[in-house]
Amino acid sequence: MKNFNEIEFEKAFGTANQLAKSNFPEIVFAGRSNVGKSSLINKICNRKNLARVSATPGKTITINFYKAKGFRLVDIPGYGYAKAAKMEQIRWRNLINGYFGMHRNIHFLFLLIDIRHPPSNEDIIMVDMLNALAIPFTFVLTKIDKTAKTKMAAQVNYVISFFNLKKTIKHIPFSAITGQGTNEIKSTINEVLKQ
Numbered sequence: 313m314k315n316f317n318e319i320e321f322e323k324a325f326g327t328a329n330q331l332a333k334s335n336f337p338e339i340v341f342a343g344r345s346n347v348g349k350s351s352l353i354n355k356i357c358n359r360k361n362l363a364r365v366s367a368t369p370g371k372t373i374t375i376n377f378y379k380a381k382g383f384r385l386v387d388i389p390g391y392g393y394a395k396a397a398k399m400e401q402i403r404w405r406n407l408i409n410g411y412f413g414m415h416r417n418i419h420f421l422f423l424l425i426d427i428r429h430p431p432s433n434e435d436i437i438m439v440d441m442l443n444a445l446a447i448p449f450t451f452v453l454t455k456i457d458k459t460a461k462t463k464m465a466a467q468v469n470y471v472i473s474f475f476n477l478k479k480t481i482k483h484i485p486f487s488a489i490t491g492q493g494t495n496e497i498k499s500t501i502n503e504v505l506k507q
């Protein structure tokens with residue numbers, strides 16, 4: 313098993329042309345603003361403040377790299393934050409398109425979706441882009457601690473059937489509070505890095 317306890321923040325990039333060379337496999341975390349990307353990174357790295365978490369959407373506005381032994385974790389800024397200024401949304405789009413368009417060594421992507429909300433247009437665009445680029449990915453259904461156990465199955469099924477065409481794609485229920493799903497995410501990373 314890879315060591316997740318010695319991961320360090322490496323660098324933040326605000327524009328695509330600044331991005332560091334992709335000389336290690338990259339494991340990416342993406343999803344709309346406030347879905348819990350930074351919280352998930354902290355959880356799997358067993359740290360409190362490695363990635364900054366905020367109750368206000370739009371906290372992570374740069375692509376943040378975290379360096380591990382032989383691979384990198386990449387925190388992509390959250391999309392779909394409607395209140396962000398137009399210029400900021402354009403910068404975000406250029407940053408993301410730049411990141412995915414430069415033939416980086418992207419090994420795997422976790423697409424986070426809040427289990428309580430229907431997937432957004434941006435989620436659909438992201439899934440289409442991942443398929444077009446043949447980037448393997450898995451859904452992570454976040455904040456499951458906020459859902460009553462009795463409603464869980466129905467909500468999971470809703471999200472799965474929403475992406476009907478991609479039934480084969482795995483989904484991992486996750487909570488940064490209870491830690492549920494942490495080991496599954498870590499072992500998924502472990503598996504993809506072996507390939």
Ligand SMILES: Nc1nc2c(ncn2[C@@H]2O[C@H](COP(=O)(O)OP(=O)(O)OP(=O)(O)O)[C@@H](O)[C@H]2O)c(=O)[nH]1
Nearest residue numbers: 346347348349350351365366367370371372390488
């Ligand atoms: N109850 C609960 N709250 C969570 C969970 N994960 C994240 N949160 C809360 O949701 C808010 C957003 O979390 P972040 O980790 O900052 O979300 P993000 O996706 O990194 O957001 P941006 O950086 O804005 O894109 C914070 O208030 C977190 O404490 C979870 O599993 N359960």
Ligand SMILES: [Mg+2]
Nearest residue numbers: 349350371372
């Ligand atoms: Mg964040």
